[in-house]
């Protein structure tokens with residue numbers, strides 16, 4: 182059962198790669214689970230992928246609870262990770278606990294929060310209170326205003342050293358996984374070697390213990406430009422649009438329904 186975090190720790194020790202994909206609803210959660218993906222992430226990227234927002238900042242805790250619930254209903258085997266949305270956890274460890282408990286009640290097995298050193302105290306607080314936590318470092322999209330765009334991180338020696346320190350401190354504080362987004366491959370590989378917990382990468386090369394991508398990028402359902410590191414395995418938008426125009430044509434031509 183990939184739901185058990187011990188499975189992930191064992192996979193890291195044995196050098197087996199783990200797989201994760203985002204999911205935002207019941208049908209796609211079922212498909213990801215049946216496909217044998219090890220974990221689904223109810224990402225706050227749902228703000229962009231299903232709600233049409235320009236970034237993840239508008240996503241609310243209520244939205245995350247709702248999507249976590251409908252995803253969890255479709256999962257029998259995979260680990261369910263849910264993002265703590267912007268504004269729901271940064272104020273204090275107590276605020277983070279209240280938000281995390283709501284996501285676990287909605288069906289999450291583990292919560293993910295964005296941030297490095299400033300989140301160490303919160304990760305420790307949650308970890309001591311029954312909340313498994315994944316720390317998300319590197320490009321943290323909730324910091325987009327501060328970062329000035331979705332830009333790759335950890336490019337200077339100083340920035341790289343800080344990310345290594347952050348990862349070690351977060352794992353020491355009790356983080357059960359570390360997710361790294363849009364950082365150099367060599368840096369992600371080094372962090373993976375040095376932290377005792379499984380790492381997951383997105384746009385961070387092939388040296389991490391696992392990989393995650395956004396579902397709509399993988400299926401070709403993202404109407405906007407996908408990041409360069411994403412790989413499309415299906416022309417979903419084309420297939421869906423063709424099917425829908427065929428349906429409309431058949432109705433207009435009195436071909437459907439028959440009789």
Ligand SMILES: Nc1nc(=O)c2c([nH]1)NC[C@@H]1CN(c3ccc(C(=O)N[C@@H](CCC(=O)O)C(=O)O)cc3)CN21
Pocket residue numbers: 226229320322330331332333363383384394395398403406407408409411
């Ligand atoms: N569809 C989608 N897939 C994603 O994986 C994703 C999102 N959206 N939105 C939220 C974040 C942002 N993502 C990104 C986006 C761009 C880069 C990137 O490599 N940017 C280039 C160009 C930046 C610019 O033009 O300003 C870079 O070199 O930094 C990385 C991660 C990943 N996440």
Ligand SMILES: CC(C)C(=O)C(=O)O
Pocket residue numbers: 203222223224225226227264360362383393394395
């Ligand atoms: C891109 C992944 C890591 C994420 O945080 C999300 O989908 O919200």
Ligand SMILES: [Mg+2]
Pocket residue numbers: 224225226237264
């Ligand atoms: Mg996210």
